[in-house]
Amino acid sequence: MSDIERAARRVIDARLHLLDRQVLDVVGEPVTAIDDLEIVGADGEEVVPGRTARVAAVLAGPAIVTRLLGGHPPPSRWERIEWSHVERVGTTVDLSVDRDALDLDWSERWVRDRVIARIPGGLHDPESD
Amino acid sequence: MKRLLGVALGILTAIGGFVDIGDLVTNAVVGSRFGLSLVWVVVVGVVGIxxxxxxxxxxxxxxxxxxxxxxxxxxxxxxxxANLVASFAINLLTLTAEVGGIALALHLASSVEPRLWIVVAAAAVWLVLWRVKFSIMENVAGLLGLLLVGFGVALFLLGPDWGDLLAQAASIGQPPGGQSMGSYWFYAVALFGAAMTPYEVFFFSSGAVEEKWTAKDLSQNRLNVLTGFPLGGLLSVAIAACAAVVLMPQSIEVSSLSQIVLPVAQAGGTLLLAVVILGIVAATFGAALETALSSGYTVAQYLGWSWGKFRRPAKAARFHLTMIVALLIAVGILMTSVDPIAVTEMSVVFSAVALPLTYVPILVVANDPEYMGEHVSGKVANALGSVYLVIVLVAALAAIPLMIATGAGSA
Amino acid sequence: MIIGDLLASRVLDHDGGGLGHVVDVRLALELRDDDADPETGDDVPLSQGALRSDLVGQAEVVGLLVSPHNGGSFLGYERTGVRSPWMIASLMRRMHRGTFLVAWEQVEQIEEGTITLAQGFDRLDPSLH
Structure with a gap:
């Protein structure tokens, strides 16, 4: 019997409650939508059918392509958020870390640094005036 | 007093923000061909939106x-x-039509080459998206859009036979002589699509997040929508009625903006015309902002990017880039000298086709206590929602066959 | 392994008989003590209100949801108590009649696209509440 069954727990369905939900960082900034979830065995090894398995990470980025077209993304291309960073699960999934601390937002950063920040006023706060 | 002012402002901007190029063109075309015999569709569309x-x-x-x-x-x-691809394409078409509409209206006022106005209009739209506070943007465009009341004034000045107009409005399902039943129903779908464009919903819902609505805002919003939209719908009817009174008897078929405003010029002279043109510029400009934002909202929300005008552009970089790209594509399409009026007519029909894609998920989630807590839909909202589910599906399924069968209403 | 590998897989009984497709993966979330008190009041954004959001720990796989009909979306109706609007709710229920939950312990084998259940597996009630 697993530990979770004895402790307080909430039963959810992965597709209904986690997949495709919005991930927010520690201050509530959007990070990504959940494209897929990685599951591993109890000690972090490959899943053995019927034996304890748990969610290890939220996957983003290229995982959307395989959700759309089928197939399996090569693990080297996974953009992962460790499940240990997940703090809360509600209508959004909230992390305990800042989005800049994650290694998956490269396209946002690229567009920001190469395009948007170079246009005059790109750093202007629209609510300030 | 301040509260009352806020309520009034909300309602007024809802009225002024209701009419866009789609409503303007479709209502004028329908008025000139079918008189007021399709007014019932505006009513159905307004209740729906x-x-x-x-x-x-x-x-x-x-x-x-x-x-x-x-x-x-x-x-x-x-x-x-699939929904995103369809919604984005239609939204882009609508954005193109709105930017084209701004340019046409400015051309009418100035007789400067419309292509120049296209570039100016798109640049102005971008600048507002880039710099201006969300609430200011919404209020200014909405209030100036109220100048479209000029169509109502024109209608009174024309002194039409009101009994005849009422009789036209009552002749549901009976197109005037010379018009085919197929075209009648094609324009019914187009009018419905013009009133219930999906972008308004993307904009509306994202706006609620942008402005961090509270329980108080929610009841104010209900008031704005329930009073503002029907009054905005009345503006639509005035546009159709002007066309029915002036253009239909001369069998002028509307194919340009100058024909749409012809009744206004005839009734109220240059001054009223100037007021209405300013109203058209404001209404299409407001709608161009909303559609440009919607193109960013849809993509960013699907992919989980950070979005919103309340953020600094650098804090929502991909969202802002998406809007810039959408505006550039719209300008590109207009530069091929395609007719903005034709683009508008296409956009409202495809809006009707895509409507179920946005309507159904909202209807479902509005009932989900996990999202809504105590604010789940009540019995009335669900009963009406289900009736509209059927209407929306029928309009969506009928749109393309009707378009093909009638040669887009030309038969 | 990722959840996307499991979703839409064919499900067979021990003798190779077809049972349907995986439509969701059930998880148990470990709940941690939650001191956060949601703010309420007229001036607080509604979205920060009393919607359920749980402080979570590990997420363990507890079972698979198998539908005999198709692997398509549920819109969330099958497993929750929501019954309105009636037209969509009843359609979804009809489309997914016969859905059952099978415990993860009774999953015997997972191959690409095919999942085999153990002999004598139990068809459990799929509802979440």
């Missing part, structure tokens, strides 16, 4: 999730992805 906007505003305010996040959560990545 009230229902739909109230639901999506409520869902967004309570759950903090805007429409396209919910579409992906509920339909999964594939169906939502």
């Amino acid at each position: 009230c229902l739909f906007a109230e639901m999506s505003g409520r869902v967004a305010a309570v759950s903090g999730r805007a429409t396209f996040e919910i579409i992906r959560e509920r339909l999964g990545p594939r169906m939502a992805g």
